[in-house]
Amino acid sequence: MVLAFVAVAMVTATAASAAGYAAARASLVEETQRRAVETVRDQVTRLAPETAYPPDQQALDRLRTSLGPDAMVTFEGLTSASGSTLGLITDDLRARVARDDGFAVQRVADDAGPRLVLGTPVLLTDVDGSRRDSGVDVYVVHDLAGTEAQLDRWTRVVVLTIAGALPLAVALALVVSRSVLRPVQRLAHSATELAEGNLGVRLTPSGRDELADLVATFNDTAAALERSVGELRRREAEARRFVADVSHELRTPIMALTSIIEVLRADAAGRSDQDLELATMAVDRTRRLARLAEDLLELSRLDAGVGDLRPEHVDVVHVVTGTVRTRGWADVAVAAAGPVPARVDVRRVDLVVANLVGNALRHGAPPVVVEVRAEPDHVVVGVTDHGPGLPAGTDPELLFGRFAKGDPSRTSSDGSGLGLAIARVNARLHGGDVTAHDDPGGGARFELRLPRRPEVSADREDDREDDDAPA
Known part of the structure; x- marks a missing residue:
């Protein structure tokens, strides 16, 4: 202008x-x-x-x-x-x-x-x-x-007149722009703040022109948006709290129910084959229900922001190997050229790798290969199966949604539908991510990428050092 x-x-x-x-x-x-x-x-x-x-x-x-x-x-x-x-x-x-x-x-x-x-x-x-x-x-x-x-002489006067008009024109333009464009700039800045989540931003209208009407409309829109978002956040918080409470309350009775059903299955071993089959099915379903409650409780903790990293210097190859060995996966091979040192939260990396490998075993086909390699700034853990690959026409990002099913035609599966969502949340808590794509050699490939030195705030690090210090 x-x-x-x-x-x-x-x-x-x-x-x-x-x-x-x-x-x-x-x-x-x-x-x-x-x-x-x-x-x-x-x-x-x-x-x-x-x-x-x-x-x-x-x-x-x-x-x-x-x-x-x-x-x-x-x-x-x-x-x-x-x-x-x-x-x-x-x-x-x-x-x-x-x-x-x-x-x-x-x-x-x-x-x-x-x-x-x-x-x-x-x-x-x-x-x-x-x-x-x-x-x-x-x-x-x-x-x-x-x-x-x-x-x-007249020519010089004309040139000086035109030259003198330049600073005057600039001064007048600045005055006009200040009175016209500054309200627009304030409105744009407030809209940016609103987009960044500051729903309490408001402007003071001045005058009775179109800009004043626009400012009033902006304030009304911001107020309506604040009310709507506040209501949604309240309902979301209530839903998360409900899920967390239900998951927490279900853990103890489900564990007790699992123990009881396992006793019944042991007792059914001396009965008919049909009784043994029903008891075994009840144990499997109860364990699935227990895993679902644990996954819901874990997600509710992460959603509430109480998930905290406790990084330590480890060999990621050793962590992955321990994950596979602890769970007794005989059809899973770990491939690594050598040690891959990094500073990660061992418990969360174990959880992510277990979810990725478990997903490959349930929806893919053995053998499953877990490759660990080091990049200059990242650690990459790739999990590849030899199954049919990702479902045709499916956006890989949708697989990381909660209760997502890789194949919509499958009405039930051994998983809870939360494993990949939990894996991604834990990876992003490290500052990394989990992605999925078809492997050129066949099958599906999921990659966990983590920074080798995740950023942790100094106050949290000091708190952990104080917690670990001997009394």
């Missing part, structure tokens, strides 16, 4: 100054030419009666001397001339003087500057009042240096 305002102001000032200069220049040149013509006409009118006709050379010399330093008088074959500018009298001007009875005017220029060349025949008045050509032609060269100097 400032640039546009300055541009319009400068164009307007330049156009107005140029138009004024052109008009003044034309008027000055015309006035100078008129005065020169009148001066020569008066001189010729005054000197013509004093000249004898036909004139001789001496008469022509006297007439030329009376006309000025740069003049020439001709009569048939006689010529009287003086001055260094007579070469400016062109043949065209001579022809016009010979053809017409009035003044012939021509503006020319030489190295010394512009000149005005005047030519006129000397007319005689008879007794009856008629006028006739005497045969004497007069040429006068008038110097326009004074006029040119005046035009140069």
Whole structure:
């Protein structure tokens, strides 16, 4: 806006100054030419009666001397001339003087500057009042240096006027932009704050123009959004608290139920095959229910922000190998070129790897390969199975949703649908992430990428050191 305002102001000032200069220049040149013509006409009118006709050379010399330093008088074959500018009298001007009875005017220029060349025949008045050509032609060269100097002064005035208009235009543009654009900037800044989550931002409207109406609309929108988001957050908090409470309350009875059903299964071993099958199915379903309660409780803790990292310097290969060995996965192989030292939370890395490998065993096909490798700034743990790969047409990001099913046609599975969501939350808690894609060699591949030195706030580190210090 400032640039546009300055541009319009400068164009307007330049156009107005140029138009004024052109008009003044034309008027000055015309006035100078008129005065020169009148001066020569008066001189010729005054000197013509004093000249004898036909004139001789001496008469022509006297007439030329009376006309000025740069003049020439001709009569048939006689010529009287003086001055260094007579070469400016062109043949065209001579022809016009010979053809017409009035003044012939021509503006020319030489190295010394512009000149005005005047030519006129000397007319005689008879007794009856008629006028006739005497045969004497007069040429006068008038110097326009004074006029040119005046035009140069005007040019400097015009240039200075335009140059002086520039800072004035800038100052006016800044004043206008401050009054017009500053409210828009405040509105844009407030909209940015609103987008970043500051729902309490408000503006004070001023005036009664369209901007004031826009500010009022913004405030109403922000207030409505704050109420809506507040209600959603309240309901979300209640839902999370409900899930956490339910999960916590279910843990003890589910554990007790699991123990009881396992006893019943042991007792059913001496009964019929049908009783043993039903008892085994009840144990599997109860264990799945227990895992679901544990997963829900873990997610509720992470959602509540109580999940805290406790990083330590370890060999990630050793952590992954321990995860596989502890769970007794015989169809899982760990591949690593050597130790991969990093600073991670061992419990959370174990949980992530266990969820990824468990997902590969449930939805893929053995063997499952867990590759651990080190990059300059990251640790990468890749879990690859030899199954059919990711479901066709499925966005890999959807697999990390809560209660997501890799194959919608499967109404049930051994998993809770929360494993990948928990894995991603724990990875991002480290500052890393989990991604999924089809492996070029077949099967699905899930990659855990963690920074080798995750950032941990100094106060948390000090707190852990205090907790670990001997009493």
